[in-house]
Amino acid sequence: MFFLKTLKQIVVMFQTDISPDQIAWGAALGCILGLVPNMMMKIVLFIVIMLFRVNITAALLSCALYAILSFALDPLFDVIGFYVLNIGILNSFYTWLYNLPVVPFTHFNNSVVMGSLIFGLIMFVPNGILAKKVLVYYRTHLRDKVSKWKVVKILSVAINTTKVVNLVK
């Protein structure tokens, strides 16, 4: 059921006219959520996703994709994070951060956590723009073709039925 529901939500996201901005920024935030390994940081990012009017399905889908990708990127994050954490000028800033409430729980002083966060933040805007462009391209060129697929048709019927049931209720 969970799998079907998720699939349904993905179809809704792509096939309906939900704002591309919401989906794009949702995907961009989901990217950071997927890359960062620390649970505390994940919670903070999830709150941010919930707080802003971005598409949650897009965020979770992007999170899942980037979480898989992060395994391969970890050595790169380690290098980036270690370099950033050892910048002499920023040492006093990190010390201040390290002694702030809640912040130590984010484990920002770990090279992989810092590297993934930096990478995610750098990729945030390009990710958003890219996601928006891809989505617009899909909706203009591919949506009609995909909507003719049997699986999509079944799922769209299911979506419509649940909509009707909800209306009747």
Add this chain to the structure above:
Amino acid sequence: MKMIRWSFVSVTAVIVALIVIFNIFFLDKILKNIIISSAQMVTGAKVEIDYLKTSLKRCSITINGLRCADKNDYFKNFIDIKRIAFDVRFSPLLRKKVVIDEMSVEGIKLNTDRKTSGQLPPKQEKKYKNQEKKDGKLTKLFNSAKEKSVNEFNNLPSVEAFNTIQEQIKNFDVNKLVEDTGLTSVKQAEALSAELQNKYKNYQEQIKNNNYQEKIDRAKVLVDDISKTNFSSFNLSALSDTAKKVSELKTIKTEFDTMLTDLNNIKKDVSSAVDVSKQLKDSISADVNNISQKISLPNLNTKNISQMIFGKKWVEKVEKVIYYISLVKQYMPEKSADEKEVKPVKQRDLGRDVIFKQKLYPSLLISKISVSGNTSKGEESAGIDFSGLIKNISSSPGMILTETTVRKCL
């Protein structure tokens, strides 16, 4: 404004507000009722708490005047605790540090008198009994566990030690103890003083009998006379008289020599008396050791802490279990090569931690741990006041700049 999901914000705000209101107005009362009712259910008698205060800001709980009535004697308190306090600072917790300001259990007393009956109201008693019936097996299990734990507690070496201390203090009689121990130092001191007195008398008599002063005076006179003798006159009678005087002087000299040897002997005796005082000191310390052994307090050694805390039985049980596990392991078939190769779940890289300087607090700081009370069981026995205090336990002592102190008092 459309950017923010207001539904989420409002729901979160309502939840936070409810938590805050609950904490301010209801938490203390609810917690007090929960503690009282659960304790009453366990003890089967009234439980009272004078004051309970919790603070979310300080993460603290303070309980004043906790009294549990005795089920077998409703006008006695099974336990009476003056104050229980646990205080953790909240802001260091957010900095991944634990700063405990206080962990105290003060004024523990057993079997104190009550002014009112500790019997539960009939309604409540029925309610608890019904609950017991409902629980059935669980209650039986709980009761048996409780009995076992009480027995275990009473058999704890530390509790046994307290009991023996109490008994020894109860039956303490100084005269009997001195009689039983048969102090050698007193006898030795008496014998030595008699001996010394005898010697003193002997010396006095010797000095009297020898008339040393007279002899000295006579020697002076003889020396004067001899010095006045005129040897140039060749008076034979005078010379023979002088010769007599010289011979007399010689005899006096020999007497003086013997006197000197006597004096040396006396000196030696005095120096041997110093040795006697050493002997006396040794015998006194031997007596003290002897007495302290006879009234020795049980040794609360820290070697078998596990036995002290859990009791001998539990330690034996754990040892048995470990033994059986090792026995079973010997007869278990070895894992095949495929089983041995457990595919690990792929984890993210651990990375490297860069440590920055910690300010404000060490990772762990316990400012005060204290326990105090009295072991008396009722008013008939005075009991032993006991208290323990540990201050400033820290993971980084350099940061707090105060030394750790441990104080115990019996």
